Each structure stands twice: as C-alpha cells, then as structure tokens.
Amino acid sequence: MNVLVCVKHVPDTETRVKVAADGLHLDLGEANWVVNPYDEYAVEQGLQLKEKLGGEVTVITVGGDDATKSLRQALAMGADKAVLCSDPAFEDADPWSTARILAAAAAKLPCDLILSGKHGVGGDNQQVGSLLGQLMGIPVVTVVTGMDLEGTSLMLKREVEGGTEVVKASLPCVISCQKGLNEPRYPSLKGIMAAKKKEITAWKAADLGLDPATLAPSFQLKKMELPPPRPAGKILSGEIPDQVKELVKLLHDEAKAI
Amino acid sequence: MKVLVFAEQRDGKLKKASLEAMSVGRDLADATGGSAAAVVLGQGVAGLAEALGKAGAEKVFVGDDALFAQYSNDAYGLAVGKAAQVFGAEALLFSATAMGKDLAPKVTARLGIGLLSDVTGIVTEGGVLFRRPIYAGKAFATLAPQSGKPFGLTLRPNVFPVKDSPKAGEVVSLDHGVVPGDIKAVVEKIVTAQGELLDVAEANVIVSGGRGMKGPENYKILEELAREMGGAVGASRAAVDAGWISHSHQVGQTGKVVSPGLYIACGISGAIQHLAGMSSSKVIVAINKDPEAPIFKVATYGIVGDLFEVVPLFTQAVKAMKAGA
Ligand SMILES: Cc1cc2nc3c(=O)[nH]c(=O)nc-3n(C[C@H](O)[C@H](O)[C@H](O)COP(=O)(O)OP(=O)(O)OC[C@H]3O[C@@H](n4cnc5c(N)ncnc54)[C@H](O)[C@@H]3O)c2cc1C
Ligand SMILES: Nc1ncnc2c1ncn2[C@@H]1O[C@H](COP(=O)(O)O)[C@@H](O)[C@H]1O
Numbered sequence: 001m002n003v004l005v006c007v008k009h010v011p012d013t014e015t016r017v018k019v020a021a022d023g024l025h026l027d028l029g030e031a032n033w034v035v036n037p038y039d040e041y042a043v044e045q046g047l048q049l050k051e052k053l054g055g056e057v058t059v060i061t062v063g064g065d066d067a068t069k070s071l072r073q074a075l076a077m078g079a080d081k082a083v084l085c086s087d088p089a090f091e092d093a094d095p096w097s098t099a100r101i102l103a104a105a106a107a108k109l110p111c112d113l114i115l116s117g118k119h120g121v122g123g124d125n126q127q128v129g130s131l132l133g134q135l136m137g138i139p140v141v142t143v144v145t146g147m148d149l150e151g152t153s154l155m156l157k158r159e160v161e162g163g164t165e166v167v168k169a170s171l172p173c174v175i176s177c178q179k180g181l182n183e184p185r186y187p188s189l190k191g192i193m194a195a196k197k198k199e200i201t202a203w204k205a206a207d208l209g210l211d212p213a214t215l216a217p218s219f220q221l222k223k224m225e226l227p228p229p230r231p232a233g234k235i236l237s238g239e240i241p242d243q244v245k246e247l248v249k250l251l252h253d254e255a256k257a258i
Numbered sequence: 259m260k261v262l263v264f265a266e267q268r269d270g271k272l273k274k275a276s277l278e279a280m281s282v283g284r285d286l287a288d289a290t291g292g293s294a295a296a297v298v299l300g301q302g303v304a305g306l307a308e309a310l311g312k313a314g315a316e317k318v319f320v321g322d323d324a325l326f327a328q329y330s331n332d333a334y335g336l337a338v339g340k341a342a343q344v345f346g347a348e349a350l351l352f353s354a355t356a357m358g359k360d361l362a363p364k365v366t367a368r369l370g371i372g373l374l375s376d377v378t379g380i381v382t383e384g385g386v387l388f389r390r391p392i393y394a395g396k397a398f399a400t401l402a403p404q405s406g407k408p409f410g411l412t413l414r415p416n417v418f419p420v421k422d423s424p425k426a427g428e429v430v431s432l433d434h435g436v437v438p439g440d441i442k443a444v445v446e447k448i449v450t451a452q453g454e455l456l457d458v459a460e461a462n463v464i465v466s467g468g469r470g471m472k473g474p475e476n477y478k479i480l481e482e483l484a485r486e487m488g489g490a491v492g493a494s495r496a497a498v499d500a501g502w503i504s505h506s507h508q509v510g511q512t513g514k515v516v517s518p519g520l521y522i523a524c525g526i527s528g529a530i531q532h533l534a535g536m537s538s539s540k541v542i543v544a545i546n547k548d549p550e551a552p553i554f555k556v557a558t559y560g561i562v563g564d565l566f567e568v569v570p571l572f573t574q575a576v577k578a579m580k581a582g583a
Contacts, residue, residue, distance in 0.1 A: 013511045013531045017396045026397055037512055095363075096372050121511060122393050125375045127363040130331075134367035139442035140331060142360045145505075155446075159506055160356040161457035163450035169443040179505050179512065218372020218409060219401035222387060226397055227538065233557040235549075240563050244571040247543065247559055248579055255558060257520040257541040258463075258487060258576065 001055035003046040004111035006102060006128065007039040007074055008120040009067035017226070024221050035070040038117025040077075040184035041177035045147065046115055047078045048182065053149075056080040058109055062090055062101045068200060075195035076187030083109070087204040089212030095123070097215040099131030104208035106136060112152075114174045118143050126176075133174035141167050145180035259290035259386075262347035264338055264365075265298040265310055265318075266357050268329075272298075272306050275353035275415035275460070277313045282380060282418050283351050284314025284425070289382035292348070294425070295319060297341040297432065299326040299334055304429055311427015313420060319345065321432040325441070329357055332441045335364035337434040342369060344432070347408065354412035355459065366410040373410040374401060378417045378517070378538075394511040394534035415460055417517055451504075455481065456490040458507060462519045463489030466509055466536075467497055470525015470546065470565055474502035479566070480524060483573045486580070492516070492536075494526045510535035524565045528553030545569065 011017075011031035020027040035043070046057040058081040059074040061067045071082040085101050093101065106114065114136075116129030126142075133140030145164070146157030152171040157164050159178055187195070205212050234250070236243040251257045263283040265276040280296055287294035295317040296310040307318035319341040325333050338361065342350055350365065352358035354376045366373040379389030381400075388411065389400045403409045458464050465484040467477060477491060484491050492514075493507040509516055511531040521539035526532060528544070528551055536542070537556045544557035545565045554560045561568055 011393075013534075015393070015396075016530070017393055019397070026393075094372065095375075096366070099367065124392055124394060124515070126359050127373055127375060130360070130363035131367040131373075134335070134364050140364065141443050142331075143356070160448070161460060163448055165448050166446045167443050168446050173443070179508075216404075218407070219374055219388070219403055221399060222402050223400040224397060225400075227391075227395060230537065230542075230556050230558075233542070233544075233554065233560055235554060235557075235560040235562065240561070240567055241571055243561050243563070244568060244575050247561060247572065248575040250559055251520070251541070251543070252579060255520075255541045258579070 001049055001053040002110045002112050003049055003055065003057045004106055004109055004114045005039070005042045005046045005057060005059045005074065005079065006114065006116040006132070007043065007059050007061050007070055008036040008117070009033055009061060009063045009070040010036045010120060010122045013037070013121060019224050019226060024224050026224060033066065033069060035073050036117050036120050038119060038177060038179070041179065041181045042115035042117050043074045043077050043079060044182045044184040045177055047185070049113070049149065058083060058111070060085065060102065060105055062093055062098050071200055072195050073187065075198045076191040077185055078191060082198065082200045084200055084202045085208065086202060089205045089215055092217050093215060094217040094219070095125045095127035095131060096218055099128050099135055100215070101208065101210065102128070102132050103135040104210055105203060106132070112171050114172070116174065116176045118176050118178045129174050129176035139169050139173040141169055141173065142176040143178045144175050145178050147175065147181065259286060259292040259348045260346050261287045261292060261294045261349045261351060262342055262345050263294065263296045263315070263351045264358070264361065265296045265306065266353060266355060267298060267300050267303055267306060270300065270303060272309055273353065273355065274420065275355055277309065277420040278415065278418040279351045279353050279413050280310055280313035280315060281421040282413055284421070284423050286349060286380065286382065286386070290386065295345050297321070297338055299337055301327040307427045307429045312422060312424050314423045314425050315427050316425045317345070317428050317430050319430050319432040321434045323434070323436070325436050325438065328445050330441045330443060330445060331360050331364045332443060333436050334361050335368060336436045336440055337432060338365045339368040340434050341432055349408065350410040352410065352412045354414050358412050362410055362412050369408065371408045371410060373412070375412050376414050377411045378414045391515065391538070394515045395538050396534050414517065416462055416519070455484050458490045458492045458509060458516055459514050461490035463487040464492045464509070464516060464518045464520070465489055465522045465524065466492030466494070466526060467524045468494035468526030469496040469500070471497060471502065477503055479569045479573070483522070483569055483576070486573055486576045494532050523553050524569055526553055527551045528556065
C-alpha cells in the first residue's frame with residue numbers, strides 16, 4: 001500500500017495579517033509557517049495505513065524552498081519520502097495550477113491512495129484534493145472523518161450538513177481529511193533525527209513536463225484589504241434581568257436581528 | 259455572460275442558498291447583457307423550476323433520474339458539466355454548502371476552468387470583480403476573471419439576498435448521458451444527527467458556547483435559545499476538544515466560517531481563530547463574565563455576566579416578545 005500525502009506549507013492560525021505595500025498581497029513576514037493543520041490528519045492516516053499494511057508514505061508539496069520545513073516535519077512524523085515541486089513558474093499557483101502540478105508529479109510516483117487535507121488554511125479554497133482526483137480520473141471523497149479499508153474497498157464517513165454520509169469507494173482514490181479522522185502524532189526525537197537524513201526529491205516544471213505558460217492563475221488579483229473594523233459596540237449595564245430586557249429590545253428595534 | 263446556477267435540493271426542497279445563487283446569477287447576467295439558467299438534479303424535481311424561474315432563471319435544465327436520487331459527486335459532476343456545455347455557460351455558480359464545495363471542483367476540473375471559493379461580494383461596474391475572504395476572514399481579496407475565459411464560483415450562503423425577478427423558467431430536459439457505472443463513490447446511507455437543529459453553516463442565528471459552558475449537559479440552555487430563534491448551536495474549539503459537542507458545530511478558522519445575521523457568543527473568550535470564523539456576522543452579542551474578554555471588542559452588544567443567569571432570561575424574554583408580537 002503506497003500512500004501519497006499532499007501537504008501545504010502555511011502560516012499558522014495565530015498569524016495576524018497585514019496588507020503588503022503593493023496592496024495586492026499580504027505581508028506575512030512575521031508568520032510562523034507550519035504544516036497545514038488538516039494535512040496533519042492526512043499524514044497520520046497515511047502512517048497508520050503503512051503500519052498496518054506495509055508500503056511507503058510519500059509526502060509532496062508545491063511551494064518554495066522554505067516548504068522543505070513542512071516536508072521535514074512530515075518525515076519526522078514517519079513519512080518515508082518527500083517530494084518538493086518548486087519552480088519560479090509555480091509561484092502564483094492557484095488551486096487549479098497546484099492540482100495540475102500535483103497530478104503531473106503523482107503520475108511519476110507509485111500510489112494506491114492519495115490523501116489531502118480538507119482545506120488549506122489561509123487560501124481557504126477547499127479545492128485541490130477534488131481537482132486532483134478529477135484530473136487523475138479517480139474517485140474523490142471529501143471531508144472524511146472516518147475510514148475503514150478492507151482489501152481495496154473503502155468505507156468512509158464524511159461530514160455533511162446536519163449529519164454524516166457513509167460512502168463506499170475503492171482504490172485508487174483521493175480522500176480529503178477532516179478533523180475527527182485521527183489524532184496526529186508528534187514527531188519523536190528519533191523521528192526528527194531520522195528525518196534529517198531522508199532525501200527530498202526536487203522537481204521543476206521541466207521535470208514534470210509542464211509548460212509554465214499554462215500555469216497562469218485563473219483569476220487576477222486586483223486588491224487586498226483588511227475587513228473594516230467593527231464599530232464600537234454597547235456594553236450594557238444595570239441589573240442582569242434589566243440588561244437582558246434591554247438587549248432583546250435593542251436586537252428587535254435597533255439591530256432588527258430578531 | 260451566460261450564467262448557469264447549480265440549484266441544490268435535498269428531499270425535493272430547494273435550498274435557500276440556491277435561490278440566493280440564482281439571484282446572483284440573474285444580476286450577473288443582467289449586468290453583462292447575458293442570460294441565466296439553472297440546473298437541478300434529482301428524482302421528481304421538475305416542479306422546482308417554477309421557484310427558480312421566479313428568482314431569474316430563463317431556462318431550467320432538469321435531470322430527473324433515479325441516478326440522481328442520492329447525491330454523488332461522480333453523477334452530479336458529469337451532469338452539471340454536461341448542462342454547462344449544452345448551455346454554453348461562461349460562469350458556473352454553486353452555493354458554498356457541503357454539497358456545493360464537494361461538487362464545484364469536480365465540475366470545473368472536468369471543464370478545465372478556474373474556480374473561486376466562498377465569494378461574498380460581486381461588483382459589476384466597469385468589469386466584473388469578485389470579493390472573497392481569505393485567512394478565514396482576516397483579509398479580503400478582490401479578483402477578476404481572465405477576460406473571455408469561463409469560470410466557476412461558490413457563493414457563501416446567507417450573504418446575498420433572494421430577489422424576485424420572474425423569468426420564464428422554461429424546463430429543458432437534460433440529456434445527461436450518465437450511466438450507473440459512472441458512480442464510483444457510492445453513498446450507502448446518511449445518518450442524520452438525532453433532533454439536530456440547523457447546521458451552523460446555514461443558520462441565520464447562531465447561539466454558540468465555549469469553555470464557559472462547563473460541560474456537555476449545559477448545551478441544552480443554548481439549544482432552547484436557538485430553537486426559540488430558529489437558529490443553530492455553535493461552539494468554540496475548546497468546547498469541541500473537551501468532547502462536549504461534535505466538531506461539526508465548531509466555528510472558527512479550523513471549523514466553519516459563518517456570517518449569520520446574529521451570532522450570540524456565550525462563555526467564549528474570542529481567540530483570534532474563533533474571531534476569524536465569526537466576526538463578519540452582522541450582529542454579535544457577547545455574554546461573558548470577564549469584561550476584558552476580547553470577544554467584547556467585536557460585539558455589537560455585550561453583557562458582562564454569568565451566562566447561566568443570562569441565557570435562560572434571554573430565552574424567556576425572546577419568548578415573551580414573540581408572544582406579545
Ligand atoms: C491550530 C489551531 C486552530 C484553532 N482553531 C480554532 C477554531 O476554529 N475555533 C475556535 O474557537 N478556536 C480555535 N482554536 C483555539 C483557540 O486558540 C482558543 O483556544 C479557543 O477558541 C478558546 O475557546 P473558548 O473561548 O471557549 O475558551 P476560553 O478561552 O477558555 O474562554 C472561556 C471564556 O468563558 C468565560 N466564562 C467562563 N465561565 C463563564 C460563565 N459562567 N458565564 C460567562 N462567561 C464565562 C471566561 O471568562 C472566558 O472568557 C485553534 C487553536 C489552534 C492552535
Ligand atoms: N501547494 C500545495 N502543495 C501540496 N498540497 C496542497 C497544496 N495546496 C493544497 N494542497 C492540498 O490540498 C488540500 C486542500 O487545499 P486547498 O484547496 O488549497 O484548500 C490541502 O489540505 C493539501 O492537502
């Protein structure tokens with residue numbers, strides 16, 4: 001069982017964002033970059049499958065050289081191999097380009113199952129896993145919170161509004177992982193040491209047979225802004241029962257919210 | 259621009275979010291001198307065309323087939339792609355619901371076009387521009403589609419109004435070409451959570467509880483308030499991690515990002531990851547016993563007090579107001 005896990009290198013969720021001088025991008029200079037939290041569930045799931053069934057876990061990312069940090073983190077958790085898809089032509093990659101890069105790379109790697117995170121925090125696209133599956137012509141099951149594998153047959157639980165869907169699929173396929181699927185492990189000291197020695201394969205556009213001209217983003221960025229600050233609110237005062245009465249009145253008369 | 263809207267139904271009922279999307283589709287078509295159509299899939303769903311016509315669909319492509327009785331991204335992906343081709347869609351609109359988010363990328367990848375997720379604003383003067391939150395709402399990006407290239411969008415529910423703009427809503431039977439073998443990932447069953455209220459992603463009122471709730475049994479006071487207001491119950495991650503409530507209720511950067519008309523935060527401090535998920539709510543009420551809690555910085559109205567005293571009184575007052583009205 002060979003598992004390919006897509007990981008994205010992202011600013012952690014504590015990050016406070018600023019608009020960069022160009023007015024188009026964010027200044028993330030002070031951010032601490034980490035493995036996308038949802039991708040940790042994907043790595044963990046890959047490792048559990050390997051422990052049960054043998055085979056290898058390969059982690060892959062599309063990003064700059066700094067994304068090596070997240071690949072090392074996944075290797076330290078126990079992944080066997082890592083692939084960095086990095087090229088100046090990939091710098092502005094949107095989800096559609098990212099998926100095409102990943103598909104080109106996946107075609108060169110042995111894999112029975114592809115795991116991704118539910119979504120990449122920051123970009124908040126929730127697309128790449130699905131795009132990748134469709135490009136590869138294999139089934140996609142998203143937002144998965146439970147997984148049972150029997151031979152090549154999979155029973156999956158996925159989160160939908162107001163309930164859970166039970167979906168049956170078979171390998172090969174793409175699964176996007178949601179919180180609840182497992183508890184990601186922390187790398188052990190031994191894992192961290194071992195990760196330092198593991199090799200990271202680097203592929204450029206040419207290695208993947210990709211023409212940079214085809215990777216232009218589908219939408220052009222025109223402006224980046226922070227949300228307007230919320231107007232100062234009213235902190236009520238007085239006896240609690242009177243405050244509650246006033247609150248309901250304000251919600252009804254002033255805010256028209258009830 | 260020719261705009262095609264995927265209209266989502268469950269159990270034969272159209273989602274409100276789909277009517278919102280249809281209204282956006284109509285506006286986009288009008289602003290660009292084009293036309294708007296809808297596609298609806300299911301079994302026995304042709305009757306839904308009327309409501310879609312009322313919201314602005316000139317044509318409604320109907321795929322009425324047992325193959326669509328149960329949602330699958332395989333069958334729906336093929337059929338919506340087919341409808342897009344038949345109509346010659348230049349813009350493809352979905353709601354950013356669980357189904358829309360699962361389906362949209364399957365369709366756009368099939369068509370080889372770009373997709374923009376979770377759009378919350380559209381400008382149509384002097385070219386078409388779309389606005390969407392990133393970093394769960396910590397920032398907003400404005401983007402333009404590449405001229406002349408078709409694209410897809412998912413639209414955040416509860417953001418765009420439903421408008422009346424009656425059009426013919428002419429039913430066109432969709433020659434979808436889907437066969438049973440196309441469905442590779444099969445939904446075996448749906449387990450609906452017992453006695454659940456609305457999902458936070460769809461609700462216009464959310465009553466949310468955090469670590470201040472002290473335990474799972476106390477969520478019933480929030481449920482009572484939510485029920486009284488026709489809303490949903492949300493939670494902070496601290497409450498979810500404590501095992502008091504399931505993750506599907508979590509609001510925030512690694513939960514659901516919501517913009518309801520009213521968000522009531524009870525015993526939630528207002529950590530950056532939580533604020534990212536809810537600070538675009540129209541009205542925010544904070545109930546917290548700590549006057550220094552950061553949640554008060556984003557609150558429209560705040561009560562500094564014990565939620566166990568405030569919330570039941572709140573429920574009573576809402577009841578009384580409804581009875582009086
Ligand atoms: C990677 C990552 C992702 C995260 N994603 C999310 C996310 O998506 N959503 C999220 O919510 N958090 C998220 N967090 C967690 C976040 O940092 C906070 O830890 C969490 O939001 C705190 O939850 P809380 O406000 O319920 O608890 P606390 O911060 O402990 O606050 C509890 C509040 O309850 C008040 N209180 C206590 N008792 C009462 C009472 N009787 N009456 C009134 N008030 C009372 C207290 O004054 C306090 O303000 C994330 C963290 C990380 C590291
Ligand atoms: N640049 C990338 N490199 C590798 N995997 C990615 C990348 N971007 C997204 N993914 C994968 O796709 C998932 C969904 O991301 P997104 O569509 O950006 O929200 C992530 O959780 C990752 O598993």
